[in-house]
Amino acid sequence: MNASLDSRTPAPAPQAAPEAALPRQTEALRLRLAELRGPETAPYPLDARALAALAANPGCRRRALLDGAGVDKAALARAIGSPATFGQSQFAFVRGNAFEARVGADAGAELVRLLVETHRDVAAPGPEGVSVPDLTATGQAARAARTRLALTEAFTADRWSLLFHPMVTLDVAGAPAHLEPDVVAVGPDGHCTVVEIKSFPVVDGSADAAKVGAAARQAAVYALALGRLAERIDGPEPSHRGAPRGTDRIRPTALLVCPRDFSNLPTGEPVDIRKQLAVTRRQLARLTRIEEIAASLPEGTTFDLRPAADGTATRPVDELVHAVESVGASYSPECLAACELAIHCRSRSRGSGAVEALGRSVRGELGGLTTVESVLLAAAGTQGDETDPAVSSLRRAAALRAEALAGETPCH
C-alpha cells in the first residue's frame, strides 16, 4: 500500500503513449516542490488512505501543498514540537501482513473463489487457470509501466488475472501520485475489481461501519486511478460487441476481504463504492492546484527540516512554524484521526478562538460568528446585531440556559 507523489519525471513507459499518460509536472513546479521539501529529501509516499483523507478535507490548502510536495508531515510535526498522536503497533502490522499473505497464497486461488462467490455474474476460472503476472520492477515509474503492460494483457486474456500490488497513478492537484492497491482482479469478461484486504473481522456478516467506510474510500481512490489507466489503454475507439472499455471496465463494487468471525479465514464482502467514487472525484477536482498554492508562498519558504546525520531537524523551529503558518489551513476535530499536523493546527485553531475547534458542524448554526468570543458576546447581548437570526437565537438560548441553571423555571 505504498505510493508516492513523485516529483521526478517518470521514465517513459515502454510501449506507452507518454503524452496521453499523465499531466506532466512542469520543470518549474518540480523544482519548486523539491525546494519546499528540501532538495536532499526524497518525496514522502502518499497512499490511498492519505489521499482519501485529503479528499475528505479539500478546503485545506496546507495539507494539499504538503502532500503535493511530498513533505513527511509526521517528521515536520515532530520537528515543530507537536507530534501526531497516532502510530502503528507492530502487532497490528504483523497481523495485517500475515493475513494478506494468507489471502494471496496459492496464486490467489482463494481470492478468485471469493470473487466468484460474491459476484453472481462472473465465471469461475476453467482449466486455463489464473494468471498472476510478475509486477516487480525498480522504481515507481518502472512499476507503473509494468502494471500498464500487465493490465493491457489481462484485458484481452480471456482468463482471470490477478495483479498483486500493481502501481497506478492519479493526478492530485496537478502532481502525479503513485498508488498501490492490494490486488486488482481482471475477469475473463474484461472487468476489473479493486480488492482491499483488511485485518478487521467481519462477524456474522457485519463489520465496524467506520472501518468499512474508510476501506471504501480507499478503494474508490484506487478505482479512480485504475479507470484513468484503463481509458489510456483502451484509447478512444468505441467498444465492439458490447465489451467494456475504459472506465466502464471498473466495477463499482469493490471486494473487501477480511477475517471471518474470530478466525483467520478470509471472507469477502462486496462494497458498493459508487458514492465514494463520486465524492472523491469531486473533492479531488476541488483541490486548489498545488502550483497556485506554491506560487502564493512568500519567497524562500521551505519545509526542509535540514536533517542532521541522525535525522533530527536542524532548521530552527520558528522558521518551520512560520512556513507552516504561511499556508492557510482548515482545521476541524476530524483532522485528529486523519492528519499528522492536527495537534499543531488544533492549538492554532483553539488559540484563535475558532468555533470549528469544537466541531465542523458548529459553524452552521452560528451565521457569521466565527470565534468563541464573538458568540459569547452575542449571547450575552453585549455585541452583535439583534436582527441577525443567529444572534437572536443565541440570546434566547443564553437566557433559557441561565434561567434553567438558576432553578427559576419548572420543567413541568
Place this chain on the structure above:
Amino acid sequence: MSLMTTLARMEAVAAGRAQPAATVRHRHLSARPMALVPLTTAGEAGAPLGALVGTDRDAPRLLVVPQPRDRDLRFAFLAGLADAVLPYLEGYADGVETEERKETDPETGKKVPVEVELCADAPQLLVPGAGGVEFVRLLGRSMRFRRTAEQDPQAPYPAPPHVPLLGRWLTHCAERARVPGSSMLLSMTDLLARHWATGQSGLEDQHLGALLAWIDPPVGESGADAALRVELERFPDAASSGEQAGLLRHPPSGPATDPVFDNRLLAPAMARFDAARSAVERRDAERRIRELVASQLEPAWQLLWRGVDLLRKLPEGGHVADRWKRDRWSYTGHRDRVRAGEPPQPKRDDAVTAAQKLASRETAQARLEAQEALDDPLVMAARRLAGEAFAGEVTEVVMARSEGRRPMPRPLVTVRTDDRPHVNDGVRVFRVLGDKVQSAEFVAYEPDGIVLRLTGGMGQGKEPKPGSVPEEGDRLCWTLFEHAPRGGPALPDPEATPWTHGGPPPEGTLVADAPDPPTDEDLL
C-alpha cells in the same frame, strides 16, 4: 449539536472547565456497579490482552493473556473472567418481587391479571468508553456458542465451564446497551459527556482522562490545560525516563493500547515469553507482562471510579427508576430464558425480531427524550428553544363547554410566554398534572398570550375535578411532545412472519446456531 450544547461548550471554553449539561443524573447508577476495563491486542479487534474487573475499587482482579495467540491462555482468561463476572451477573436472579401483569388467557382469549416475578434489582456493568461496550458485545458473541466438555464431550477445543453462559449474559448486556436510556451496560465517557459540556469536541470527549480533566481539573490548573496534558504528555525520550521513555504519561483507557507501549515494552516482553525455555523463565516473563499490562490498566480503573464519584453527586432524575425497572424486566426475562434451557441468542435476528427491536428502540428514544425534559429544566430549556415546549404564566381562564348531548368542560386558558413554540391549529400540547398528564389544544395567538383549550385531565364529571384547571398567575410548562410515547403499530409474532421477510421459522427450529468451527489461529 444543538445550539444549547454549542453554547454550553463555548461557556466551558471561556471558563476553562466543563459546564453542566444536566441538572440531574439521567441514568441509573447502581449502589454496587461492576467495573470492567478491557484491553485488546492491536490489529486483532477481538483478542483480549487483559482486564481489570470488580465491584471493589480498591481490589480489582487483574486478568492478563501473556500471549494472545495461544488458545489455552485465552481460555484461561475467559475462565477467569467468568469466575469474576458471572457470580455478580447472576447474583440478582433470586431477589424478586411480584408484579401484576395482564396476559391473554389462551382458553378464553380474555385479558386476565397474572402475578409474575420481577427481579428487585439488576447488575450494572461500567466500562471506560464506547470501545468497551463493543468489546463486551464481541466477547459475548465469541463465547456464547462455545461448547464445554460437559455439553459436548466431542468438542475439539472444549471451553472452560461457564464460558458459554457468560457469553450469553454479556450478549444480553450489549444488546440492552443499544436501547436508549438503558443502564445495564454503560460507558463512562458517554455518561459523563451526557452530564457535562466540555470546551472540546465530542470526538475529544471520548478520551476519558481528558474528559475528566475538563470536568474536575486538578487544583490550580484549568480544565483546558489539564486535558491537553493528559492527552498528549509523554515521558521524555531520554535515558532519564528509563524504560518509560516516549510512552504516554496517561495511557489511553482502552480497549486499544498506546502503540509506543506495544512496540517498546510489550512486544519484547512477549518475545521473551515465547522464547522461555524453562518454567522459571516462563513464569518470570509472564510476571513481567502482567506488570506491563497492569500499568496500562490501572490509570483507567482509577478514572472510571472518579467518574462514578462525580455522577453520584448529581441527584437522580425523576424517571430514572422507571427506566431502570425496564432494565430489571429485561434482566428477569433473560434469567428465565437461561433457566428454561433456551439456546443462546442467534447470530442474526430474524426479520420480525429485528423489526421489533428497532421499533422498541425508537419508542425508547422518544420516551427518553420526553422523560429527560420533564426531569430536568436544562433539557426542557433546549426543547423550548427548539419550539417543542413553552413555559409561561396563566393570564386568563374562561370556562367553556363542548357541544353535544353531554357537554364536557373545555376551559380556555391563556398563557403568556416569551417562548416561540411551533403551534398552530389543532396542535395538541401536554403538561404534568400530579401524576397524570393534562392535554390541551391550540386555539389562537392573542396579544397577551397563547390560548389553549383544555381537553383532558379534568375527570368525567360535568364540572372539572378540583385543582385540574389552572388559575390565573399559575406558571406552567407545556410540551408539544407526548410524555409517555408508545410504540408504533404492533408487529406480527415470530410465527406469523410474512414470507416476504423469510416466512415463519420452520417447526422446531428453536435450536442454537452452530458453534464457530475452530481453526488453528482463531482469536477468541
